Amino acid sequence: MRNLFDEAVDPHGGAARWLLDASDSAVAADPDVEYRVLTDAEGRAFAALPVIPGNPDWHLTEEPVLVYDAAGAVAGALHGFRGLYRAWLEHVTAAVGDRLIVVICESRQIGELVADWSDPRVRILHTIHTMHVEAPYTPDSTMNTLWTRWFRLADRFDAVIWPTATQRDDVVARFGPSANHVVVPNPIAPVATRHDLREDGLVIVLGRLAPGKRVDHAIRAFVAADVPGTRLEIWGGGPEQERLQTLIDELGAGDRVVLAGYTDSPGTVLDRASLLVTSTAFEGQPLGVVESLLHGTPVISYDVRYGIRDVLQQGGGVLVPGETSWRWVRPSVPC
Structure with missing residues (x-):
């Protein structure tokens, strides 16, 4: 495991030799650009990065990255972040032959x-x-x-x-x-399922409470279904937490729907659950769905891109057309 900025420091102060060698003494910083100075454990500067606020393409800036010598003076500069990363990669691969x-x-x-x-x-x-x-x-x-x-x-x-x-x-x-x-699908290690932990009627949502996850859809569907003997636990944290709690309160569902917070044992949560619900707007690869199936927990999900249909094509859950009203069903397909 190697880190660019750890290797950019010379133990005697200033930038490492490879960074100094890659720098161009003829490149000067724009005086109107703000810089974030990087220092070592002794507080000595070794490099300074241009600050490009409010620009999602900050990484493409041509503003120079400054390089300091052991005396604390600017010894040269690299041509933007491109020059910085290229210099490091060439340093890393130099010894490979x-x-x-x-x-x-x-x-x-x-x-x-x-x-x-x-x-x-x-x-x-x-x-x-x-x-x-x-x-x-x-x-x-x-x-x-x-x-x-x-x-x-x-x-x-x-x-x-x-x-x-x-x-x-x-x-x-x-x-x-x-x-x-x-x-190349993202890999997930096999698990030993704990069927003895399964709780009848326990429905869970497991993931980050972010707008794209549309957890409010799952809450509304669960409350509208009103299936006797069921309860919903929502595990995870994120920016939607306060809004979701307000929704639960407005629906008068606090006795059946709980924001359970963060868990460092998601496998145990999945072992306890009788059903996983995901109402996400999109995915790349739904690791939570794969993990649910590995734990023997069936899934109800919107049929959204990408990956959920791929994962469930051999069974294990029910797909609901996206953006339609949910109808609560009990999955009968095998996990």
Whole structure:
């Protein structure tokens, strides 16, 4: 495990040798740009990063990254974050020799910065974990602006890795097969199911309480169904917590619907549950649904992109058409 900023520090002060060697003494900082100075454990500056407020494309700035010497003076600069990351990657791979190097990008921003890195030893793979379009999240919906430029670079990667075949196929149908699109689902380790913990009538929602998860849909559906002997526990935290509690109070459902908070044992929650409900607006790959099935807990979910239909195609749950009124059902398909 290696970290750029840990390796950017010289133990005697200032920037590490590789960072100084990569810097250009002829590049000067714009006096009107704010900088965040990075210091070592002794409080000595070794680099300074330009602050680009309010710009989602901050990583593409051409403003220089400043590099300090042991005396605390600016010794040079790199050409933006692109220059910084490129210098570090070349430093990391310098000792590898002629061996093949596989670089896996987990971040769109980093991917955009290294997509044109040309080294015959290097193969760059870019993984995707989320939705690439905006609401209503159909294959032909408006592109998420954060991904528009990335798609123009997709064919520069040696492989683009999607978590589901459905998303991969939608992307290829829309943008063509010029990039090397492959599917590698996110892995989840097998578990030993505790059927002895199962509680009849316990319905759960498990995940972050964020707008895109639409937990209010699950609450309203549960209350409207009014199935005797059932109760709903909502596990997780997030910005929607206060609004959801207000909704529960307004519905007079506090005796049957509970915001249970964060859990560090989601497996135990799934073992206790008789049913998992997810009312999310979109997914990349629904790890919570996969985990639920591994614990033998059936699922009711909106039929949304991506991944939930892929996971449930062999059984284990019920899909409800998105944006329609929910009708409460008891799943009869096997888990």
